[in-house]
Amino acid sequence: MSGATGALTADPTWDLLEDDTIVILGRAREYLSGLTDLIEECERDRRFPAEIVRPLVDVGFIRGPIPISDGGLGLTHLQSASLMEEAGRAWASIRTTTNIMTLVAELLSHAGTPDQKKEFLTPLLSGDRLGWFAITEREAGSDAGAVATRAEPLPGGGYRLSGVKSYITNANHGDFGIVLATVDPNLGSRGITAFLVERSDGYRTIEHPHMPVRAVSSCDVELDRVVVGPDRVLGEVGRGLSLAMHGVNGGRLNVSAGCVGIAQACLDASRTHVTTRKQFGKQLAEFQLVQKMVVDIATRTAAARELYRSSARLLDSGIDARVACSMAKYFCAETAVAVATEAVQVHGAIGLTEGHPVERFFRDAREATIPEGTSQMQILQIGRALLGVSALR
Missing domain, CATH: 1.10.540.10 (Acyl-CoA dehydrogenase/oxidase, N-terminal domain)
Incomplete structure (x- = not known):
């Protein structure tokens, strides 16, 4: 090297x-x-x-x-x-x-x-276009098969899209997106289809300010009878949900790795703080309880890193790594929350100050337990794989 x-x-x-x-x-x-x-x-x-x-x-x-x-x-x-x-x-x-x-x-x-x-x-x-992906609705989050946004087939072969997608990242500043909608509600998940939609097609976005990742847009995307041609179907009609699942392992792995990055940033900030700040006439680093907090941050971060890397290597080897990626997403997200909490504690009052890095780490870590499958959904999916019994359906 x-x-x-x-x-x-x-x-x-x-x-x-x-x-x-x-x-x-x-x-x-x-x-x-x-x-x-x-x-x-x-x-x-x-x-x-x-x-x-x-x-x-x-x-x-x-x-x-x-x-x-x-x-x-x-x-x-x-x-x-x-x-x-x-x-x-x-x-x-x-x-x-x-x-x-x-x-x-x-x-x-x-x-x-x-x-x-x-x-x-x-x-x-090339960075000339910005895209977003819309599957989530108010009543279709973890239950992706409950998508209600409708894609009405038109006589000329196109589709009329109507519905509201919620919590959509990038939609406010992106210029196109992939929208999952059903061509026939009676078909259940077999009717869900992926469509490419451009801003010029006439969808509307409504920004919802949120606690974490504040530089990122999180929007409702309103589709009010938006018409797209047959050439805007991505993949096969009725195969939209399976298409979305194609990227699920990579998405969970990426979130897992990002969580480890947050945890590492917490460790870096905490080490600097405890070795430069003094209380009672000595460095914070000299206190046993402070050392334990920093050691816990470091140990959890190292364990989470090994888990996401081992999952990535499984994917690269061609092995079915769905369970491994779910474990990584669950463990790394929860680790980021625990580590960020410790980092705020290490920093004391200044760690609660808006604009301080660890305050941002704390907010951003909390976000990671929800997208790409909540921690609870990961548990249920891992449990089904381990026990052969589904707690969902």
């Missing part, structure tokens, strides 16, 4: 990674480290800086896992997830945004026609 990225190879969390992965992470960290001033401004103003998308693409985000034949980099799951750890460590809003755009790119690469790839995927991978 010597000489791969100069001084950056000193990071002990990279010790077991291959040289090419270290180079990728080094480039990403170098870019992300220059965003510090932008973070405070955008979090305060709840603004997503669209100007950073192209540089993020250049260092490997979004196009990383896409095959070279489609304009991507062909990165492994481990490499892509490791990038997401870097994003989580620097700014969780980037991890959230790029994870969704990566999912959109993966679905287009997997199921898009040549024309769809030319119109949507190619500009997405």
Whole structure:
């Protein structure tokens, strides 16, 4: 590994990674480290800086896992997830945004026609378009099969979309999205179909300010009789839900890695704080209880990192890693929450101050237990795999 990225190879969390992965992470960290001033401004103003998308693409985000034949980099799951750890460590809003755009790119690469790839995927991978993915509704969150947004078939072969999607990341600043809607409610999940929708088609977004990842938009997307042509069906009619599941392992893995990034940031901040702040005439680091808190943060972070990396390696080997990715998502998300809580405690009153990094880590960690399947849904899916009994249906 010597000489791969100069001084950056000193990071002990990279010790077991291959040289090419270290180079990728080094480039990403170098870019992300220059965003510090932008973070405070955008979090305060709840603004997503669209100007950073192209540089993020250049260092490997979004196009990383896409095959070279489609304009991507062909990165492994481990490499892509490791990038997401870097994003989580620097700014969780980037991890959230790029994870969704990566999912959109993966679905287009997997199921898009040549024309769809030319119109949507190619500009997405160059940073010229911003995409979003809409499956969730007020009454269809964990139960994705309950999608009620309707896609009414038209005589000319197109569809009229009507319904409201909720909590949709990127929709406020993105210019196109993938919408899951049913062509026939009587068919249940077998009627759910994926459609490509552009802003010019006439959908409306309503922003909902939220507690975590404040530089990311979270919107309702209102589709009021939005008409799309037959060429906007992504994949096969009635196969939208299975298409969405195509990217589920990668999505959960990316969230897991981002959570480890948050945990690592908590560890970095806590170590600096306890070795520079004094109380009762000595460093905080000299107190036994403080040492225990920092040790717990470090141990949990290391364990979570090993779990997501082992899951990534399973995916890269071609093994069915659904359970492993669910375990990683469950454990890493809950670890981020626990670690961020400890980091706030380590910092004391200043850790509760809005604008302080650990206050942001705490909010962002809490978000991770919900998207890409809540912790409770992961437990139920893992339980079904282990016990052979479903607690859902």
